[in-house]
Amino acid sequence: xxxxxxxxxxxxxxxxxxxxxxxxxxxxxxxxxxxxxxxxxxxxxxxxxxxxxxxxxxxxxxxxxxxxxxxxxxxxxxxxxxxxxxxxxxxxxxxxxxxxxxxxxxxxxxxxxxxxxxxxxxxxxxxxxxxxxxxxxxxxxxxxxxxxxxxxxxxxxxxxxxxxxxxxxxxxxxxxxxxxxxxxxxxxxxxxxxxxxxxxxxxxxxxxxxxxxxxxxxxxxxxxxxxxxxxxxxxxxxxxxxxxxxxxxxxxxxxxxxxxxxxxxxxxxxxxxxxxxxxxxxxxxxxxxxxxxxxxxxxxxxxxxxxxxxxxxxx
Numbered sequence: 001x002x003x004x005x006x007x008x009x010x011x012x013x014x015x016x017x018x019x020x021x022x023x024x025x026x027x028x029x030x031x032x033x034x035x036x037x038x039x040x041x042x043x044x045x046x047x048x049x050x051x052x053x054x055x056x057x058x059x060x061x062x063x064x065x066x067x068x069x070x071x072x073x074x075x076x077x078x079x080x081x082x083x084x085x086x087x088x089x090x091x092x093x094x095x096x097x098x099x100x101x102x103x104x105x106x107x108x109x110x111x112x113x114x115x116x117x118x119x120x121x122x123x124x125x126x127x128x129x130x131x132x133x134x135x136x137x138x139x140x141x142x143x144x145x146x147x148x149x150x151x152x153x154x155x156x157x158x159x160x161x162x163x164x165x166x167x168x169x170x171x172x173x174x175x176x177x178x179x180x181x182x183x184x185x186x187x188x189x190x191x192x193x194x195x196x197x198x199x200x201x202x203x204x205x206x207x208x209x210x211x212x213x214x215x216x217x218x219x220x221x222x223x224x225x226x227x228x229x230x231x232x233x234x235x236x237x238x239x240x241x242x243x244x245x246x247x248x249x250x251x252x253x254x255x256x257x258x259x260x261x262x263x264x265x266x267x268x269x270x271x272x273x274x275x276x277x278x279x280x281x282x283x284x285x286x287x288x289x290x291x292x293x294x295x296x297x298x299x300x301x302x303x304x305x306x307x308x309x310x311x312x313x314x315x
Contacts, residue, residue, distance in 0.1 A: 072101035121154030
């Protein structure tokens with residue numbers, strides 16, 4: 001049996017418990033108690049969550065855990081000397097130490113991220129980089145594994161982190177079974193972007209949203225302004241003006257971002273050739289796709305595919 005210590009503190013965010021559910025469902029899927037989770041806090045007893053209710057915890061002690069997960073908060077919280085000591089001890093005894101979202105700040109304060117690659121919620125990445133410049137921070141990753149240290153983006157990314165742990169422990173089929181039971185995708189690759197082109201646009205009207213939905217489902221089309229305007233039931237002139245006013249981007253730029261996002265996901269999740277991916281996402285040819293990737297990421301698609309492969313092999 002693998003003992004998992006999940007650390008909470010006053011004001012912790014309960015979304016982190018979604019990761020605990022992954023381990024619970026893994027037990028159900030295998031019919032065995034593979035994982036046993038312990039809620040921990042520095043002093044033990046009831047700990048109040050940001051949602052306003054208490055959970056009962058065990059105090060830090062001498063128990064050794066296979067996996068230690070540091071919980072996160074909706075805002076940054078101070079890392080106490082007691083937590084720093086606990087993390088440092090865990091690094092000498094646990095097989096892996098993990099921190100979704102803002103939990104990475106506790107790992108950083110304990111010094112365990114020095115010289116390592118790590119990620120966190122994109123909204124806190126700049127602060128993490130500023131406070132701890134010795135960390136190699138990649139704010140655009142779902143999760144990163146560097147040796148025994150695992151970090152992830154915020155909120156639902158903790159589920160991806162836990163699914164990756166189950167896959168490493170019990171194999172891909174068990175992890176897929178757990179993901180199906182949780183009704184989530186199996187599983188987002190660690191190298192997948194935290195960002196969504198559609199979420200970045202945030203249109204304010206149903207008409208512009210309809211045009212974006214149409215574009216996402218018809219990326220192989222040319223997707224001219226006229227075609228998008230027709231989907232929005234507006235004239236091309238009205239559509240272009242409304243689109244820029246609501247999203248801050250031109251239709252052409254937004255469509256390129258959608259194509260890049262779709263192409264990147266296809267590269268990370270499958271083995272399709274670059275020519276096929278370029279055709280499926282509407283770039284028409286590899287050179288056009290290459291130029292778009294350079295504008296978006298500063299590197300060509302071949303380099304990103306190699307990086308995703310390396311991350312998958314490490315995971």
